[in-house]
Each structure stands twice: as structure tokens, then as C-alpha cells.
């Protein structure tokens with residue numbers, strides 16, 4: 001049994017706190033948010049104590065680990081401070097928006113013997129992980145193509161977008177990680193096209209995009225195509241398809257149940273997909289937490305580490321460079337500066 005403190009009690013922190021509170025291998029000891037009312041309301045919901053400061057959490061003898069769910073700009077600092085205080089850290093994605101800050105963070109925690117896990121929850125989705133396991137076991141022969149479709153049901157708030165660091169670092173970062181996970185090889189080349197098609201004002205006001213397609217290629221020639229949209233009117237669209245010499249594997253969208261209606265209006269009409277990440281990836285978030293508990297207890301290596309977070313951000317950097325230049329970008333160009 002490990003004791004966890006959740007840092008950041010917003011949209012996803014609230015969900016993580018509830019998950020820790022009901023996980024059989026974890027105890028939610030404390031929650032902390034810079035907005036006191038947020039910590040207090042999550043503390044009331046879960047029975048944890050509302051810490052008055054981060055220092056209180058870091059000094060607490062009954063906190064083994066931090067689950068960092070605060071704003072992205074706080075992650076690198078919290079990883080460093082947590083690790084230096086001897087706390088294991090499960091940190092939401094991304095580590096930071098700036099690769100130089102990520103590298104400084106890596107240096108700061110080098111040699112500290114604490115598990116650091118990054119919140120790429122989709123790896124733990126039962127369907128996605130089954131597809132990966134089947135491909136890894138050779139069920140589709142030699143893997144050639146990966147297609148990742150990741151479309152949100154609706155635009156986040158302007159305020160969220162203003163701080164999120166751009167579609168490719170905020171949202172596609174999950175898909176860059178999924179691409180690496182599914183390809184089982186490192187991509188070496190990235191070509192991206194992206195536009196503000198849903199909300200052209202977004203482009204003018206925040207220099208951001210809402211629709212993207214990205215192609216990745218590995219050294220041996222395996223390919224991955226990522227499709228992103230901030231708004232799919234038919235719901236949260238999350239699919240992964242792998243194709244190889246012996247067949248194809250698909251992890252499909254999920255619905256709350258499998259009722260199908262047939263009438264004069266249409267045949268086999270199903271209910272809408274699970275609404276958004278909290279619902280669609282509910283099992284994935286719990287499995288992610290179980291993997292973290294196992295890593296902290298020493299039963300398993302860290303499943304998704306700091307370097308995975310760093311590599312996903314490097315792919316986002318390459319994709320932005322491709323957008324700016326209009327051509328495919330080799331990752332070696334990033335090392336050249």
C-alpha cells in the first residue's frame with residue numbers, strides 16, 4: 001500500500017484523486033491546489049486532508065508519491081521538487097512545453113533513485129494495449145502501418161487553449177506516444193499539415209490549429225498516420241489500426257452499452273460513444289495508477305518513463321518545424337539546432 005498526494009485539483013486532478021482513493025493498493029493522504037477552495041472540495045469528496053502548501057506535502061512523512069495533475073507549466077518544477085524530496089512521481093503529460101526545460105529537469109533528477117512515470121494513459125486502455133500485445137506477439141506478421149485517429153468531441157475553453165502550448169504539444173502529444181508504442185521503433189521523420197478549420201479565429205488570435213494530419217516514418221520504413229480534430233460532432237473518436245503482412249488489428253471506439261436500434265430511419269443505430277477522456281479512458285487511468293503502484297512497490301519497472309515524455313515532445317517539435325517549413329523534417333535536424 002503506498003500513500004499518494006494529488007497536486008492540482010482541477011478537471012483531471014479531481015478524477016485522479018477519486019481513483020487513488022478507491023485503488024486497493026493506494027491511500028490518498030493529501031491533496032493540494034494553489035486555489036484553496038479546489039483542494040478543500042476534493043478533500044471533502046475523498047476524505048484526504050487538504051494541504052496548505054506544497055512544502056507541507058513534500059515534508060510529510062506519510063506521503064510516498066506525488067500524482068501531479070496541475071497546469072503543464074508547473075510539471076517540471078514539481079517533478080524536480082518531488083524527486084529531490086524522495087517522492088515517486090506520476091506526472092500528467094506533457095512534462096513541459098519547452099524541450100530545453102525538459103532537458104534541465106532530466107539533469108536535475110539524474111541519479112535520484114525514485115520512479116518517475118508520465119501520464120500517457122492511453123497505453124493502458126484495454127483495447128489499445130491488446131492491439132499492441134497482439135502485434136508484438138507477431139499475430140499480424142511484419143508491422144507496416146499504424147493509423148491513429150484521435151478527435152475530441154469539442155473545443156476546450158479559450159483560456160485552456162491559451163495555456164496549452166498548441167494542439168501538437170497538448171493533444172497530439174498522446175498520439176506521438178501512441179505512435180512510438182505501436183510502431184515499436186523510433187520515428188525518424190515527421191511531416192505535418194494543420195489548420196484552424198473549425199475556428200479560424202483560433203489561428204488569428206492564438207496562432208493555434210484545431211485540425212491536423214501527421215505522418216511519421218521509422219528508419220526501417222514503418223509508417224504511422226495521426227488524424228486529429230478538436231471537434232468531432234459524433235463524439236470522442238479514439239481508434240487505432242495496425243496493418244501487417246498477415247493481417248490487421250483494430251482498437252475501436254467504445255460505447256456505454258451495445259444497444260442498436262433499427263427502424264425506417266436506419267438500421268443498427270447505436271448509442272453515442274463514451275463522452276470524453278474521463279469516461280472513455282476510465283479503465284486506462286486506473287490501470288495507469290496500478291502500474292505506478294507496482295513500480296513504486298518495486299514489483300515492475302516504470303511502464304512509461306521520463307524519456308518517453310521527452311521523446312513525445314521531440315516529435316511535437318519536429319511536427320511544428322514541418323508545419324513551419326512545409327516539408328518533412330528528420331529528427332537529426334533538431335539535434336543540429
Ligand SMILES: NC(=O)c1ccc[n+]([C@@H]2O[C@H](COP(=O)([O-])OP(=O)(O)OC[C@H]3O[C@@H](n4cnc5c(N)ncnc54)[C@H](O)[C@@H]3O)[C@@H](O)[C@H]2O)c1
Nearest residue numbers: 008009010011012013033034035069070071072074092093
Ligand atoms: N491524460 C489526459 O488525457 C489529460 C487530460 C486532461 C488534462 N491533462 C493534463 O493535466 C493537466 C491539468 O489539466 P486540467 O484540464 O485538469 O486543468 P485545470 O485547469 O482544470 O486544473 C489545473 C489545476 O492546477 C492548479 N494549479 C495550478 N498551479 C498549481 C501549482 N503550482 N500547484 C498546485 N496546483 C496548481 C489550478 O489551480 C487548477 O485547479 C495539464 O497538464 C493537462 O495537459 C491530461
